[in-house]
Amino acid sequence: MTPPAIEVGALTKEFGGLRAVDGISLSVATGERRVLIGPNGAGKTTLFHCITGTLSPSAGRVALFGRDVTALAESRRTALGMGRTFQISNVFANLSLAENLVLALIGTGRRKWIMHRPVGAYPDLRRRALEGLEHVGLRQRADESVKHLSYGERRQLELALALNSNPKVLFLDEPCAGLSPGERQRISKMIGALPRDITLVMIEHDMDVALGLADRVTVLHRGRIILEGSPAEVQANPEVRDVYFGHV
Ligand SMILES: Nc1ncnc2c1ncn2[C@@H]1O[C@H](COP(=O)(O)OP(=O)(O)O)[C@@H](O)[C@H]1O
Ligand SMILES: [Mg+2]
Numbered sequence: 001m002t003p004p005a006i007e008v009g010a011l012t013k014e015f016g017g018l019r020a021v022d023g024i025s026l027s028v029a030t031g032e033r034r035v036l037i038g039p040n041g042a043g044k045t046t047l048f049h050c051i052t053g054t055l056s057p058s059a060g061r062v063a064l065f066g067r068d069v070t071a072l073a074e075s076r077r078t079a080l081g082m083g084r085t086f087q088i089s090n091v092f093a094n095l096s097l098a099e100n101l102v103l104a105l106i107g108t109g110r111r112k113w114i115m116h117r118p119v120g121a122y123p124d125l126r127r128r129a130l131e132g133l134e135h136v137g138l139r140q141r142a143d144e145s146v147k148h149l150s151y152g153e154r155r156q157l158e159l160a161l162a163l164n165s166n167p168k169v170l171f172l173d174e175p176c177a178g179l180s181p182g183e184r185q186r187i188s189k190m191i192g193a194l195p196r197d198i199t200l201v202m203i204e205h206d207m208d209v210a211l212g213l214a215d216r217v218t219v220l221h222r223g224r225i226i227l228e229g230s231p232a233e234v235q236a237n238p239e240v241r242d243v244y245f246g247h248v
Contacts, residue, residue, distance in 0.1 A: 003066030005030045005169050005199040006051065011060030013046050020046040021057070022223030028169075030065070033200040035210045037234075038220035039243060044203045047220070048171055051201075052084050053077045064169065083167025085158045085175065093147040097138055097157055100146060101129035104164045132160045136190055152183030159190060169199040176209055188213060211235060219243075 006028040013021040021043045028034045036044050049055040051062050053074035061070045069077050091100055102125045133139045136156040141149070149157065155175060162170060175191065176184045188209045194200065204210040210217065211231040219227040219234060221243045227234060234240055 002030060003063070004028055005032070005065060006201065007063040007066075008047075008051060009061045009063075011047065011050055011062065012058045013043075013050050013055060014058045019223050021050060023060070024220075024223070024225055025060075026218060026225065026228070028199060028201055030199055031196055033213055033215045034202070034218060035214035035216075036201070036203045036218050036220060037205070037207070037210055042220040043223040044220055045173055048084070048173055048201075048203065052082055052171055078165055078167075081166075081168030082171065083162045083165050083169065084171040085162045085173060091146050091154070091157065091161070094145055096143045096145055097133055097149075097160075098126060098129045098142040100157070101132050101160060101164060102126055104161050105129065132164055133157075135163065136160045137186070150183075152179050152187070155179060155183070155187060156190070159187070163194075167198060169201065170194070172200070172202040172204075174203050174205055176204065176206055184209065207235075 004027045008024055008026050011021055011024045012019060024047060036047070038044055046055065050057040053069070053072060053076075057070070061068060063069065064077065064080055064082060067080070069080065072080075092103070095103070102122055105125045105128060106122070130139060130142055133142050136159050138153065138156055138160065141153070146154070146157065159175065162172070172191065176187050179187060184206065191200070191202070192213055200213075202213065204213070211234070214231050217229060217231055217234040218225055219240050226243065227237055227240055229237070
């Protein structure tokens with residue numbers, strides 16, 4: 001039996017007196033596309049941060065392909081195959097799209113970054129950067145500076161950055177947030193077109209996007225899992241309709 005891509009056991013995260021994540025256990029199979037939904041403040045982002053190592057949990061454990069990574073730093077988890085979207089603040093606005101990707105490739109690789117060497121002096125990395133931009137539909141914009149991108153295009157660049165490290169498991173926290181309906185459709189199509197061997201764990205507020213992409217859906221409410229099932233099961237569940245859609 002192959003171990004699951006992600007296994008979370010009795011994970012708890014407290015902030016002061018608040019239990020943002022309250023004893024969550026879940027398992028995501030290799031190659032699965034899992035979507036987490038739940039109202040604002042349910043603990044989704046905190047759970048993500050504990051899995052990827054941005055935050056350390058108050059209790060519980062996290063395993064990646066059967067290996068306990070609970071005590072490992074985020075950078076070690078990245079090296080072992082966990083990828084996540086970078087906050088856009090990590091992007092250098094004055095550099096071009098391609099330069100940003102090359103810098104990220106230097107950062108994740110073993111290669112030493114020589115300060116006085118121009119980013120353009122890494123032709124192999126530039127080639128990989130252009131491939132990455134091609135994947136997210138930004139190849140034409142490669143040499144423009146990031147500050148000229150629209151908000152939606154920045155989100156596409158974030159996705160390219162996340163894919164840069166060749167993740168085995170990719171974590172996306174509301175990749176469509178703040179996008180226009182057109183951009184939303186574009187990004188969700190891009191996510192849907194990712195290779196199936198990348199395990200995907202995604203937080204998504206938009207139910208159409210969530211249910212369209214997910215193999216399985218996990219519903220969080222007040223730090224706990226209230227339901228896990230197929231998109232159809234989740235959609236049909238009255239309790240989910242109450243807490244999530246706010247129907248009385
Ligand atoms: N760094 C923090 N310090 C204190 N409270 C936090 C922190 N991060 C999140 N919280 C609280 O934890 C709860 C869950 O937040 P979050 O994980 O962001 O929820 P979601 O992503 O589902 O909207 C919220 O009540 C939020 O205010
Ligand atoms: Mg959140």
